[in-house]
Amino acid sequence: MSCPVPAPALKDLPRVAGDLKSELEGFKPTNLKNADTQEKIVLPSAEDVAQERTHNALIAGVENFKSSSLKRTDTREKIVLPNAQDVAAEKTEKALIAGIERFDPSKLKHTETQEKNPLPDKDVIEQEKGQRQLISGIENFDSSKLRHAETCEKNPLPTKEIIDQEKSA
Numbered sequence: 191m192s193c194p195v196p197a198p199a200l201k202d203l204p205r206v207a208g209d210l211k212s213e214l215e216g217f218k219p220t221n222l223k224n225a226d227t228q229e230k231i232v233l234p235s236a237e238d239v240a241q242e243r244t245h246n247a248l249i250a251g252v253e254n255f256k257s258s259s260l261k262r263t264d265t266r267e268k269i270v271l272p273n274a275q276d277v278a279a280e281k282t283e284k285a286l287i288a289g290i291e292r293f294d295p296s297k298l299k300h301t302e303t304q305e306k307n308p309l310p311d312k313d314v315i316e317q318e319k320g321q322r323q324l325i326s327g328i329e330n331f332d333s334s335k336l337r338h339a340e341t342c343e344k345n346p347l348p349t350k351e352i353i354d355q356e357k358s359a
Contacts, residue, residue: 206214234242272280310318348356
């Protein structure tokens with residue numbers, strides 16, 4: 191059973207300010223401007239719907255999963271022991287690291303460093319300059335400075351007298 195709620199008294203109702211009340215009473219709907227309403231409802235694409243269905247199906251499958259459908263399996267642990275070569279390599283590596291860690295630099299002997307930078311003598315420098323000049327002369331050769339020349343082949347044949355002399359000799 192519910193009891194009826196009494197209506198509030200006039201004095202308990204909220205009051206409207208006088209200037210707002212006069213504006214509301216003088217309101218004319220003809221003063222409003224016409225506006226076109228545009229509905230901007232973007233519907234999901236077919237791909238979005240398919241993706242959401244797949245996601246929901248996956249979540250439902252996880253939530254409704256029954257562990258009683260699993261099969262019992264035995265776990266076999268395979269421990270692979272290192273062979274003799276691996277053990278030997280690890281021992282040598284540990285010995286090297288230990289030797290480096292225990293190294294005493296005070297046992298080193300002091301040495302004087304002698305820098306040797308033999309410079310080439312004048313003959314070698316001149317020879318190299320000559321080679322560079324020759325190479326640059328070949329690379330920078332200007333064939334436009336050549337003049338045209340005609341070749342005349344001269345093959346002097348022996349005279350009749352010389353031929354006779356050679357026959358008689």
